[in-house]
Amino acid sequence: MRELDEEIKKALSDQDRELMAHFEEQGLLGQLGGLFKGKLAWLSFLTIIIGTILTIIAVYAAWKFIISDDVPSMLRWGGLAWIAGTSQMMIKIWSWMRMETNRTLRAVKRLELQIIRMNGA
Numbered sequence: 001m002r003e004l005d006e007e008i009k010k011a012l013s014d015q016d017r018e019l020m021a022h023f024e025e026q027g028l029l030g031q032l033g034g035l036f037k038g039k040l041a042w043l044s045f046l047t048i049i050i051g052t053i054l055t056i057i058a059v060y061a062a063w064k065f066i067i068s069d070d071v072p073s074m075l076r077w078g079g080l081a082w083i084a085g086t087s088q089m090m091i092k093i094w095s096w097m098r099m100e101t102n103r104t105l106r107a108v109k110r111l112e113l114q115i116i117r118m119n120g121a
Contacts, residue, residue: 025103026103026106031099031102032099034102035098035099040098044098047094051091051092054084054085055084055088057080058081061077064077065077
């Protein structure tokens with residue numbers, strides 16, 4: 001697959017190479033930064049804030065669970081820790097799904113560009 005990519009790059013003009021470089025695959029940090037661009041950037045900021053709050057709540061509730069003396073109190077704190085931790089994980093999964101969607105969209109745009117260049121040439 002890598003060899004095919006190299007052959008395609010060799011066949012492109014300088015202008016096409018610059019344009020294709022814009023749609024190259026990103027690393028993990030580049031994909032994470034991509035969450036904060038576009039129409040849903042506000043939602044990513046909001047989920048980061050909510051996820052941070054939920055993490056703090058989960059850690060605090062877990063600590064209270066550990067130091068509790070009676071069973072009903074342990075159940076309440078343990079339940080809160082579980083709910084907050086699970087909710088925080090769901091937010092992370094949603095973020096990873098958005099990153100994968102953005103990655104797929106980049107690949108589709110790259111293919112569209114190649115088709116346009118092929119038809120235009």
